Amino acid sequence: MNFWPMLQAFILSLQTGRGSRLGFAEPLWANYERLLQDDIFRMTLITTGIYLVVQVPIMLVLALLLANLLNSPTLRFKGFWRTAIFLPCAVGLVSYSLVFRTLFANEGLVNDVLQAVGLISDPINWLGQPETARTVIILGLLWRWTGYNMVFFLAALQNVDRSTIEAARIDGANAFQTFWYVTVPQLKPMILLCAIMSTNGTLQLFDESWALTQGGPAYTSMSMAHYLYELSFHKNPNFGYAAALSYAILVLVAVLAAIQMRIGDKRD
Template sequence: MTGWIFLVPAAALILWMNFYPMFQALILSLKTGRGTRLNFADPLWFNYERLFSDEIFKLTVGNTFIYLAIQVPIMLVTALVLANLLNDKNLRFKGLWRTAIFLPAAVSLVSYSLVFRTMFANDGFVNDVLLWLNLVDSPINWLGQTDTARFVIILGLLWRWTGYNMVFYLAALQNIDYSSLEAAKIDGAGSFATFWYVTIPQLKPMILLTAIMSTNGTIQLFDESWNLTQGGPAYTSMTMSHYLFEVSFQRNPNFGYGAALSYVILIMVAVLAAVQMKIGDKRD
């Protein structure tokens, strides 16, 4: 009973602060109306049915999965390579390099988004450098074109989160027995073979964890879409969470439809996490 008594306060707070609002959101997703004048829809699944004909939602789903498919693999591979390089016992100034690469993760999401927005403005630093190097004839409208706007968001995500994931891999590398790496070298394995056949297999649990975390974070991506591009041009860089915010709190707020959107995002996160666990976790 003592253990349960200690658990009750935390469990009660989780139920009250997490699960009760989730249940309320589920009920809300079955209602229609504007503002606080909400009534149960007819049929109850009307908001979910509406999603299939919402072209903007389909576009934001496509945008989000573009970010997911491009940014997450590049970020995790880069973080893994950097962690392996910075784990070298003979590397000088390891603390300095690790801190420098991790620092972007300590920067406020809003602050770094505004800095990137300024850098990639028509009269920003990036265009000034490209013009100075004669690589372009006129400034590029980075944030006003679909492909370049998406590129800026992906670049911002890579800058912000690569060092964060690198720290997880560094922590996992500390638990690898160095003798196994030495044995591989004695057997004639080169640096790449040692990394691929000895290091990577021992990092699989951490790779799975970072893949799930990065996937979930990307599907729920909001800050970069909101602060960097405002979802433009014409919704072509907007994420699902950004659209959820717009539906719920801008123009003509529709809380019922917004709640339905939030549950669709939740289902996507859960399904992708389950798939990754099924594929990546080979433990008996």
């Protein structure tokens, strides 16, 4: 059920043509050569890389800090706070994308607030400029997925040996030192897992790119998976070239996951 479609996709990546009129390319790797010369692919690769480098570390750090705060035995209404932070990842994509598009419209709440406090004099066209459009997508990803990773860290915190924390406090360690030198090392396997999942999810990002900005302006906020969709179902569908792009994404996911495992997993 898994490997046969992957094999079919690889065979498809060696073919060229429009619609169902496909034949093997000459040479067979022509679609992969075309990828290296595709300016739009390079742009989506850079954009996806920006999302990965900026959003994933911020999200993991926020999730770890929130999990540590919500794991405090003295915190009241823990159930409420945990549910409130986790809830965004359960919200429908269409609903939250409409809300974000409204918030970041030229006459939306974000511009109104920034103008009211004097940070800007004129409204910012958030969704019409490359840098700000990417920023909106990053903010959307942080809002939606931080709580999801927080739940994993909360689960891992239940297995942290409380005696090690008490021993650190007896030795005179403050709260930050206890968290950084005692708690975090015991969470390394879960941090590695969340980092790999978040990296894979970002490299395959489609929803936010399609729903929030439609990949605009001029492809500058489009992810690789969104470009794959465009190639497959819009603009003279080219399934062979789209399949080659899907394998390029697969290679990137596999390479980054292997690097993370090599760096993060220190078990013998």
